[in-house]
Amino acid sequence: MLLFSARGISALLALFSLLILVPRLASAEERVRGRTQVVLDSEESTSRFSVGGGVAVLEGVDGANVGFGGSVGFAFRVGPGSPVFLGMDVGYNYWNVRIKEQQNGTEVTRNASLNSFQMLASIYYRFLDNQAAKAHPYIGFSIGPNLMSGDDKIKMGGNSVTAGGSQVALQMYFRPGVEFDVSRNVSVNFESRVGLLEGNLMFAPQVNAIFSF
Numbered sequence: 001m002l003l004f005s006a007r008g009i010s011a012l013l014a015l016f017s018l019l020i021l022v023p024r025l026a027s028a029e030e031r032v033r034g035r036t037q038v039v040l041d042s043e044e045s046t047s048r049f050s051v052g053g054g055v056a057v058l059e060g061v062d063g064a065n066v067g068f069g070g071s072v073g074f075a076f077r078v079g080p081g082s083p084v085f086l087g088m089d090v091g092y093n094y095w096n097v098r099i100k101e102q103q104n105g106t107e108v109t110r111n112a113s114l115n116s117f118q119m120l121a122s123i124y125y126r127f128l129d130n131q132a133a134k135a136h137p138y139i140g141f142s143i144g145p146n147l148m149s150g151d152d153k154i155k156m157g158g159n160s161v162t163a164g165g166s167q168v169a170l171q172m173y174f175r176p177g178v179e180f181d182v183s184r185n186v187s188v189n190f191e192s193r194v195g196l197l198e199g200n201l202m203f204a205p206q207v208n209a210i211f212s213f
Contacts (some may be wrong), residue, residue, distance in 0.1 A: 052208030
């Protein structure tokens, strides 16, 4: 009777130990799978190519000037599983400003056009990276040279003066945005670009298509 009781107790202890051990093994296996999946995801999407466009608002001496622009960019992940990306953005913006005013009873018309070519080094941090979420907020920063060229035509009465030129200016902006996954390798983002161009405030919201590979 005592032997049977001892065997019964041993069996219950073994069963109890098994019930404790199995979930722990399953949990450990799930963690290994999760880590493996993160590594696989980071390896499969180490590079990103973007293309898009939008409006561009430049604050100048004549107020806010509204134009349009677009850019292409390339970025790569700094390390396996890292949510930080480094890259380069090449873009173009255009503004055309027409102003009419009266000066001492004479109508003055000013027609100015400005072309802007940018080549910016960029860095950004992608939140919820390599996770099942379909939306990924991010924050970035870009800085670099901008080649600006323009023509300025002023007409006063029967006289007109045309001037033009080009210069290289410093451009920088912050890039908060959110990215939405369309498929494993394709996504769309909405980005607000706020910064400075030659000391003037610039706001350039943009929509981009992102291709990961």
